[in-house]
Amino acid sequence: MLLQNPTKQAAVTTADKVFEQLQHAIVEGDMAAGSKISEPELAKHYQISRSTLREALNRLEKCHLIERKANIGSRVVDCTIEGLLELYITREALEGMACRQAALNMTDEEIVHMQDMLAQHAGDKALQEGVSYYQEEGDVDFHYKVILGSHNQQLINLICGQLYHLVRMYRCQFGMHSPRATRAFTEHSNIIQAISDRDGELAELLMRRHIAASRKNIENKIALQKAEQES
Amino acid sequence: MLLQNPTKQAAVTTADKVFEQLQHAIVEGDMAAGSKISEPELAKHYQISRSTLREALNRLEKCHLIERKANIGSRVVDCTIEGLLELYITREALEGMACRQAALNMTDEEIVHMQDMLAQHAGDKALQEGVSYYQEEGDVDFHYKVILGSHNQQLINLICGQLYHLVRMYRCQFGMHSPRATRAFTEHSNIIQAISDRDGELAELLMRRHIAASRKNIENKIALQKAEQES
């Protein structure tokens, strides 16, 4: 009778490591968005067999970083404006709900920890005008904490396991370090306040507005670019 | 220079067919939830090599129908009450947003088509007390149409490509043919009305309540079972 350890942590295989490298390469644009992927070429580059590479490609497909078609091949997803806006709408739905659940399910310790984190960000932010650091690390940290705080494995897997790789990719590709840092900080504070008040409805509303504001910020920027190009 | 056809439809491979068979087997409970998957055994059963089987398993993992751990193996996901409720919460978020987008993005033709569909369901429903048909086919059809109507590829992929396989699995495993048929029909009608009014906010609200009502219905049933067991 097989009595396997049900909670054993997974080991790191070759495919895992190649997956991570490819992930970074795609996210940071070292592999051009929309470009075709040659299995033989990549396998040779990473010194692995095609089987192992295909295993890694399957994981990339799971994060929606590449698209595969049978008998045709894989391509890196292309970053379109439409795709970016769709992604924000999806985030608005999922993270909004995650925030509502976080207000209901987070432990008091988790809430305190998040408040501390935000206080530290406030210091960093005041210290160095905090645009880059806050936006890069702080924002991601904040959203991650909220999502994990939902204690909803389904939401956690969907957002952290899949969507966020795409989010990072778009951020890199479009060079998005928005000037919303100080305003975003205030919004984060309000969200945490709602969570610590255990007000799920308000928490969801604020998170949705927070994300919607980013989306509208992008839409405006795009509209501006279009107007410039046409002039 | 490679100028491949970018819009070519994908062919059907062996792995695809095995994937579909396994999908049905898991969804309908022919493979017990939570049970371990033996690659050699399954490969022999389907008369394919392990490579092909693993390709199919990767697709199953993408739908969250199985879980894999490196060097340990794959298991069919187990259907827990908590997982079911998490799934409904996720659906509430995603389908709610999809419904809002549908109100904004559906074409007039699509809306008319959905109204026709609902009218036909009404006839079927009156004809045969419509519990099973409506719940099985009609409900799925309705939700599918709304999701597709969002015209948001990200939402469509997430819900139809991933979540709904799990939804069907839970429905089969827990034998859920809820007695909410007539009430659900009214709710569907109201949702379509909101969509045809292009009232995204109301459409989202109604869809969320519609799904939340199903969730609460399940919660009540579970609570009832618990009370019976304890008596």
Add this chain to the structure above:
DNA sequence: CTCTTGTGTATTGTCGACAATTACCTCTAT
């Protein structure tokens, strides 16, 4: 008696080769 250690077996991960399909190029006909 319990826990650790060692060994054999079974399962998973990786590899290279072959078969099937697709993409590209050339040639021909209109």
Add this chain to the structure above:
DNA sequence: ATAGAGGTAATTGTCGACAATACACAAGAG
């Protein structure tokens, strides 16, 4: 000159075998 058919090269899908890892049971130490 352009469009279509045929052939060739390259890419993807599938296969079976080997290597690495984990499991189950047995033996020994505390």
